[in-house]
Amino acid sequence: MNNKIKSKAEIRAEKLLPGNQDFTTLTDDIAGVPEQKKTPIQWWLLFGLALSLLAIFAGSVGFLIWEGTGIWGINNPVFWGWAIINFVWWVGIGHAGTLISAILHLFRQNWRNAINRFAETMTLFAVICALVFPGIHVGRIWVAYWFLPIPNQMGMWPNMRSPLIWDFFAVFTYFTVSLLFWYTGLIPDLATLRDRAKTNLKRKIYGFFALGWRGGNRQWQHYELAYLVLAGISTPLVLSVHSVVSSDFATSVIPGWHTTIFPPYFVAGAIYSGFGMVMTLSIIARKVYNLGHIITLEHLDKMAQIMLLTGCMVGYAYSMEFFVAWYSGNAYESFAFVNRALGPYWWGYWAMIFCNVVVPQFFWFERYRRHIPFLFITSILVNIGMWFERFVIVVITLHRDFMPGAWAMYNPTIFDVSIYIGTFGLFFTGFLLFLRFLPMVSIAEAKLVLPESNPHHGHEE
Amino acid sequence: MNTYGVIARFNDPVELVHAAEKIRDAGFTDFDCHSPFPIHGMDDAMGLKRSKLGYVIGAMGLTGALFGFGLQTWIHSIEYPMNISGKPFFAYPAYAIITFELMVLFSAFGAVFGMMYFNSIPRFHHPVFYSDKFSRVTSDAFYVSIEISDPKYNEQEVKSFLDKIGGTDIEVLKDEN
Numbered sequence: 001m002n003n004k005i006k007s008k009a010e011i012r013a014e015k016l017l018p019g020n021q022d023f024t025t026l027t028d029d030i031a032g033v034p035e036q037k038k039t040p041i042q043w044w045l046l047f048g049l050a051l052s053l054l055a056i057f058a059g060s061v062g063f064l065i066w067e068g069t070g071i072w073g074i075n076n077p078v079f080w081g082w083a084i085i086n087f088v089w090w091v092g093i094g095h096a097g098t099l100i101s102a103i104l105h106l107f108r109q110n111w112r113n114a115i116n117r118f119a120e121t122m123t124l125f126a127v128i129c130a131l132v133f134p135g136i137h138v139g140r141i142w143v144a145y146w147f148l149p150i151p152n153q154m155g156m157w158p159n160m161r162s163p164l165i166w167d168f169f170a171v172f173t174y175f176t177v178s179l180l181f182w183y184t185g186l187i188p189d190l191a192t193l194r195d196r197a198k199t200n201l202k203r204k205i206y207g208f209f210a211l212g213w214r215g216g217n218r219q220w221q222h223y224e225l226a227y228l229v230l231a232g233i234s235t236p237l238v239l240s241v242h243s244v245v246s247s248d249f250a251t252s253v254i255p256g257w258h259t260t261i262f263p264p265y266f267v268a269g270a271i272y273s274g275f276g277m278v279m280t281l282s283i284i285a286r287k288v289y290n291l292g293h294i295i296t297l298e299h300l301d302k303m304a305q306i307m308l309l310t311g312c313m314v315g316y317a318y319s320m321e322f323f324v325a326w327y328s329g330n331a332y333e334s335f336a337f338v339n340r341a342l343g344p345y346w347w348g349y350w351a352m353i354f355c356n357v358v359v360p361q362f363f364w365f366e367r368y369r370r371h372i373p374f375l376f377i378t379s380i381l382v383n384i385g386m387w388f389e390r391f392v393i394v395v396i397t398l399h400r401d402f403m404p405g406a407w408a409m410y411n412p413t414i415f416d417v418s419i420y421i422g423t424f425g426l427f428f429t430g431f432l433l434f435l436r437f438l439p440m441v442s443i444a445e446a447k448l449v450l451p452e453s454n455p456h457h458g459h460e461e
Numbered sequence: 462m463n464t465y466g467v468i469a470r471f472n473d474p475v476e477l478v479h480a481a482e483k484i485r486d487a488g489f490t491d492f493d494c495h496s497p498f499p500i501h502g503m504d505d506a507m508g509l510k511r512s513k514l515g516y517v518i519g520a521m522g523l524t525g526a527l528f529g530f531g532l533q534t535w536i537h538s539i540e541y542p543m544n545i546s547g548k549p550f551f552a553y554p555a556y557a558i559i560t561f562e563l564m565v566l567f568s569a570f571g572a573v574f575g576m577m578y579f580n581s582i583p584r585f586h587h588p589v590f591y592s593d594k595f596s597r598v599t600s601d602a603f604y605v606s607i608e609i610s611d612p613k614y615n616e617q618e619v620k621s622f623l624d625k626i627g628g629t630d631i632e633v634l635k636d637e638n
Contacts, residue, residue, distance in 0.1 A: 022601070023497060023600065023601035024600065024601045027497070027600040027601060031600075149532060149536065155540075155541065156541065157536045157540060157541040158536075159543060159545060160532075160533040160536060160537060160555070160556065160559055161537070161545070161548060161552050161555040161556075165559070166558040166559060166562075169558070169559045169562045169563070170558065170562050172562075173562040173563070173565055173566045176566060176569065177565060177566065177569040180569050180570070180572075180573045181569075183573075184572075184573055184576070188497075188498070188599065191599045192497070192599040192600060194599075195596035195597070195598075195599045195600070196596075196599075196600065207585065208585075211577070211582040211583040211584070211585075212582050212583055212584040212585045212586070212587060213582065213599075214493075214495060214587060214589055214590075214598075215495045215496055215497060215598045215599055216493035216494065216495045216606070217481075217493060217494045217495070217496070217499075217500065217503045217504070217507055217509070218493050218507075218509070218580070219580045219582070220496070220498075220499040220500075220503070221499075221503075221504055221509055221512050222512045222514050222575075222576045222579040222580050223499070223576055223580065224499045225512045225514045225515065225576075226514060226518075226572040226573060226575065226576035229514070229515070229518050229568070229572045230569060230572050230573070233522075233565050233568050233569060233572075234565075234569075236561075236565070237562075237565045240558070240561060240562070244558055247558075443497075444497060444498045444499075445498070447497060447498045448498050448499075452473060452474065453474060453498060453500070454474070454501065455474045455475055455477075455478040455500055455501055455502050455503070455506075456475075456502075
């Protein structure tokens with residue numbers, strides 16, 4: 001092999017899986033993590049922290065249900081506060097998972113194979129965190145099932161022409177499809193864990209969820225088609241979800257919201273923030289579990305490139321909003337945007353511009369795309385910036401609308417903050433349990449990156 | 462002690478594909494090639510027909526779309542006509558989103574449960590699990606299995622045939638109970 005000129009596929013594989021890795025080492029390294037006898041101390045520390053935050057979350061939500069939404073800082077005219085900001089923020093983060101698993105799969109970007117499991121799991125827990133907010137913000141949460149079109153004794157049905165109901169269907173479908181996609185991807189890996197299990201209990205549990213997978217080609221044949229179709233239908237789905245979320249805003253008549261640019265702009269921002277979160281989590285996980293040879297600098301570099309692309313798209317949308325506000329000649333529209341940049345919440349707007357437009361520009365240079373501490377800090381800044389973007393859209397737009405007599409300032413309360421912080425507890429509790437018990441990289445798919453997995457390897461070509 | 466078939470190990474995906482081609486050409490029909498990941502071109506090598514799963518997914522997607530559109534139309538035109546700022550009851554453009562979402566939801570269920578149906582899973586009991594060595598197939602091993610239900614099955618012939626085409630670790634699977 002060494003005295004032969006390397007093919008393109010081999011050079012690519014070398015970058016994505018450096019060193020002498022083969023099917024055996026890949027299985028040992030990835031499956032080795034959930035099989036660890038001793039859980040790393042860092043895991044326990046993070047899990048303890050996550051559980052504490054989860055307790056804060058449970059307490060705050062409990063009090064919210066007891067007392068009502070009056071404990072939040074929402075007022076007239078800012079009827080939508082942190083709950084909606086956090087909902088959109090978490091759903092946005094959830095977009096990278098399906099983008100990585102579906103769209104990059106269709107484009108045959110096999111570098112995704114090292115990070116897709118990770119990103120899909122992140123999606124699941126992010127969407128759960130997101131779904132909490134529409135659930136609790138209705139106030140009387142015991143009637144939240146009125147969202148569902150189910151026959152009831154009142155003869156009452158939801159208004160299917162309302163974007164809020166579209167949103168409910170879109171996010172619910174997104175969660176269900178992401179879960180199916182995630183589980184389908186896990187089946188062969190669960191079989192791997194089943195076959196390697198040392199104790200009978202583990203073999204039974206993993207074996208139950210592996211459904212009796214045998215790795216026969218008669219199974220792979222249908223499996224691959226199912227996976228391809230799931231990728232195919234998830235692609236328009238992922239684009240639709242944040243477009244529908246944006247229509248919660250765009251179908252209203254509020255200046256600053258009533259714009260057609262919202263759907264693509266929201267989708268780009270969602271992918272941007274999702275990749276930020278995948279980056280944050282993968283940098284921590286590869287460090288803690290020594291998986292730097294599987295989630296490589298090459299992967300981080302590629303994610304940074306996508307963040308650069310989507311960051312620029314978001315920046316373009318910000319400037320285009322201003323241009324259209326001016327070009328429309330509509331006094332309310334123009335005011336809404338001047339108020340964003342120069343009004344009392346100017347700091348929110350400029351924090352957003354800094355994090356989402358200025359910071360990703362460093363990714364034009366390869367040395368920054370491969371500098372891990374820099375990537376880690378930027379990936380967090382990205383999500384701070386995206387939170388501020390939703391703050392700008394929700395709070396700054398609402399606090400000054402048409403009539404100066406109706407203007408007001410918005411101040412969050414401790415419960416706005418504690419519920420938001422608490423969702424991190426929900427997210428990380430789930431995510432850490434996943435890291436502990438399931439393979440964080442798709443074992444079967446990671447092998448497909450190796451040139452040996454190609455049946456023509458070393459023959460034709 | 463019932464016999465279920467014969468398994469043989471091959472070294473890598475290249476050998477497995479060639480073995481599949483030879484088994485197919487020898488006229489066997491009830492055999493399978495086990496590998497830790499899907500192998501490109503294996504369907505042709507085994508002489509398998511295209512998966513019919515696509516039709517199931519298509520039918521489910523269509524059902525979902527029709528159900529979504531029908532549900533909304535029925536709610537707003539028949540069951541519970543709500544006049545909201547004078548908007549039409551049959552506001553079909555506004556139905557597009559839920560129609561689409563339900564189409565995707567139903568097709569996803571079709572894809573996953575259809576896949577399980579065609580693969581006959583969950584199935585926790587299978588003769589190949591009797592072999593300890595076979596369990597490496599989910600890590601790094603490549604196996605061929607020829608089942609007793611194959612009309613050309615003859616234990617001695619199958620064993621020598623698998624040996625001839627390069628199989629190692631040839632085992633006869635027997636029910637242990």
